[in-house]
Amino acid sequence: MVGGRARLHLISQPVSDAAYDLVIIGGNAGGLSMAMSVGRSGSQRVRILEERSAVAFPELVGEHQLDVGYGESVDSIDVDGSDVVVTTSKHVYRTRAVVVAARIAAPSLAPPTKTTSSERVLIGSLPEYPADEDILVIGQTDCAVELTASLAAAGARVVLAGGGMDPTKLSSAAESTVHRLEKERLATLLYRSVPEQITDVDGYPMAFFADRRTPDLQFDHVVFAPARASVSPAAVGLTAAAASSAKVWFLDDAKPDAFPDIGIAPAPSHAERRRGFTSVIEDLRQEHYNATITYFEPTHSDLWVLRVKPDHGDVSHLPGQYASLGLGYWEERIDDAEDEHLDERWDKLIRRSYSISSRMWDEHGYLTGDLSADQLEFYIVLVPPTEANVPGLTPRLACKRPGDRIYLGPKVAGRYTLASVTDPASTLLFFATGTGEAPHNAMVVELLRKGHHGPIVSAVSVRQWADLGYIEKHRRLEARHPNYHYLAMPTREADVPKRYIQDLITAGFLAEQFGIALDPASTQVFLCGNPSMIGLPHGDADGVSGDLKFPEVTGVVELLANLGFTLDHRKIRGNIHVEEYW
Numbered sequence: 001m002v003g004g005r006a007r008l009h010l011i012s013q014p015v016s017d018a019a020y021d022l023v024i025i026g027g028n029a030g031g032l033s034m035a036m037s038v039g040r041s042g043s044q045r046v047r048i049l050e051e052r053s054a055v056a057f058p059e060l061v062g063e064h065q066l067d068v069g070y071g072e073s074v075d076s077i078d079v080d081g082s083d084v085v086v087t088t089s090k091h092v093y094r095t096r097a098v099v100v101a102a103r104i105a106a107p108s109l110a111p112p113t114k115t116t117s118s119e120r121v122l123i124g125s126l127p128e129y130p131a132d133e134d135i136l137v138i139g140q141t142d143c144a145v146e147l148t149a150s151l152a153a154a155g156a157r158v159v160l161a162g163g164g165m166d167p168t169k170l171s172s173a174a175e176s177t178v179h180r181l182e183k184e185r186l187a188t189l190l191y192r193s194v195p196e197q198i199t200d201v202d203g204y205p206m207a208f209f210a211d212r213r214t215p216d217l218q219f220d221h222v223v224f225a226p227a228r229a230s231v232s233p234a235a236v237g238l239t240a241a242a243a244s245s246a247k248v249w250f251l252d253d254a255k256p257d258a259f260p261d262i263g264i265a266p267a268p269s270h271a272e273r274r275r276g277f278t279s280v281i282e283d284l285r286q287e288h289y290n291a292t293i294t295y296f297e298p299t300h301s302d303l304w305v306l307r308v309k310p311d312h313g314d315v316s317h318l319p320g321q322y323a324s325l326g327l328g329y330w331e332e333r334i335d336d337a338e339d340e341h342l343d344e345r346w347d348k349l350i351r352r353s354y355s356i357s358s359r360m361w362d363e364h365g366y367l368t369g370d371l372s373a374d375q376l377e378f379y380i381v382l383v384p385p386t387e388a389n390v391p392g393l394t395p396r397l398a399c400k401r402p403g404d405r406i407y408l409g410p411k412v413a414g415r416y417t418l419a420s421v422t423d424p425a426s427t428l429l430f431f432a433t434g435t436g437e438a439p440h441n442a443m444v445v446e447l448l449r450k451g452h453h454g455p456i457v458s459a460v461s462v463r464q465w466a467d468l469g470y471i472e473k474h475r476r477l478e479a480r481h482p483n484y485h486y487l488a489m490p491t492r493e494a495d496v497p498k499r500y501i502q503d504l505i506t507a508g509f510l511a512e513q514f515g516i517a518l519d520p521a522s523t524q525v526f527l528c529g530n531p532s533m534i535g536l537p538h539g540d541a542d543g544v545s546g547d548l549k550f551p552e553v554t555g556v557v558e559l560l561a562n563l564g565f566t567l568d569h570r571k572i573r574g575n576i577h578v579e580e581y582w
């Protein structure tokens with residue numbers, strides 16, 4: 001600290017002998033956070049100037065050994081040589097850089113929520129005697145946390161309605177204060193809720209919340225946290241020379257690399273910070289998830305069979321249909337990939353479609369009637385990140401275990417069913433890649449339960465033996481039902497000739513092995529999984545008639561079309577049924 005009388009002497013010095021690395025103007029959440037992060041990087045020469053007699057979160061001063069000048073208003077910020085000179089109502093400081101953190105409330109005439117007028121509803125100001133009062137603070141920002149903390153310190157019972165508060169948008173000082181208020185039960189935090197309406201009931205404000213989980217509550221006062229903006233350069237007496245020196249920053253514009261010499265400890269990543277907010281994450285899960293994972297059995301580390309039980313409602317579906325599963329962007333990923341635009345999406349759900357598979361066997365050795373069960377079974381593979389795509393859902397699903405909560409779409413859907421199978425003697429061929437066998441498992445079990453006696457083949461192309469999560473169950477089915485054949489087709493195993501699904505049609509394998517003729521009159525084919533195995537034609541209106549243009553890599557549809565098979569379509573029935581996974 002430098003006394004006022006020394007000012008002229010210091011200003012005339014050409015070489016920097018600044019007593020401070022950084023002077024921060026404003027002991028609010030942003031200013032304290034900046035001081036804390038510079039302090040963490042090792043600098044002891046940081047001074048906060050606060051014109052009031054207390055900073056926003058006083059307990060942080062001792063905890064982080066912050067140096068604060070209280071009751072100091074800033075008259076001017078100028079430059080002298082390589083130093084910045086800050087003149088306050090009490091002192092003159094030479095420093096290497098200045099951050100102006102002070103903010104003012106933007107003038108706001110009306111509260112943002114529908115409110116019947118009452119002197120008990122305030123914007124930005126605090127009630128005169130808050131002790132023992134019930135007070136609702138509404139807002140998502142640092143300012144809302146500052147108001148909550150000072151009301152709690154004054155002995156009020158405070159509820160903070162943060163309505164979608166994103167923890168990473170808070171400064172680190174506000175963030176740690178929120179944690180403390182929660183931990184010490186000094187305030188109730190409603191991260192996801194915000195009242196729809198505030199109404200005067202018997203002279204006291206009553207808050208009506210839109211979400212069903214938050215009851216309507218009455219308070220002594222309601223305080224809205226106002227929007228705030230940086231103070232103007234004139235308010236801190238910023239000279240033109242100081243403004244163009246690149247040594248004076250307003251907090252909203254200050255980037256960590258603005259102070260290369262001082263060094264600011266890197267902030268924890270957004271993902272890390274969000275993880276710290278377990279109560280926000282719990283709120284989000286409660287808000288969005290409506291089902292529980294009851295079973296999660298890895299076939300191997302990247303391939304899982306899982307069962308999901310919805311809280312309410314039924315799981316009825318037709319074999320072959322799909323449901324949607326969802327997890328929040330706030331959930332952890334198993335890989336290190338970074339989701340694009342995570343900041344905008346972090347409190348949203350990622351939903352994907354999944355075919356409903358089948359347990360196939362019940363505990364007594366009967367084929368399952370999954371239609372009467374209270375859970376749905378899925379068969380899901382982890383999708384790895386690539387340069388072109390960062391997968392959203394499966395890397396998060398990979399971190400889940402039985403008992404964890406999940407979103408299950410309220411309706412199952414899909415036309416990929418057995419609706420067209422009306423002849424129990426017909427030949428049915430199910431061809432899949434990888435997890436594309438999921439719907440076929442459900443369909444095959446249904447057919448065998450119903451007594452279908454024509455030949456049924458389920459063929460699955462995978463890379464390795466280990467990628468066959470249901471193989472044992474299929475072998476049991478084959479042993480009991482001679483008309484059923486499961487063809488496991490690993491392409492990267494030394495003991496098996498490399499064969500693709502297309503080869504089953506071109507090489508006469510089905511006829512040779514099982515005596516099955518590919519006769520369009522008595523055969524239906526179901527294709528599920530990788531679009532390039534399926535090879536749908538494109539170019540014409542419905543993909544069924546006219547001059548079909550097939551993809552360059554020959555898929556199964558083209559081979560079957562050459563034998564007289566036709567695609568099943570909403571309007572024109574056919575004997576090739578298709579479910580593409582992407």
Ligand SMILES: Cc1cc2nc3c(=O)[nH]c(=O)nc-3n(C[C@H](O)[C@H](O)[C@H](O)COP(=O)(O)OP(=O)(O)OC[C@H]3O[C@@H](n4cnc5c(N)ncnc54)[C@H](O)[C@@H]3O)c2cc1C
Nearest residue numbers: 352353354355379380381383391392393394435438581582
């Ligand atoms: C009707 C329908 C049913 C589906 N059923 C299943 C199912 O039962 N099991 C299942 O694992 N997936 C299934 N999928 C795929 C699933 O919806 C997701 O696309 C997949 O889990 C990837 O999600 P993600 O968010 O991790 O990756 P995304 O960011 O959505 O990545 C999509 C990319 O992942 C790859 N991909 C997607 N699915 C698979 C897969 N199954 N195997 C290998 N690579 C894949 C493709 O390259 C695709 O472009 C189905 C898709 C549809 C449309």
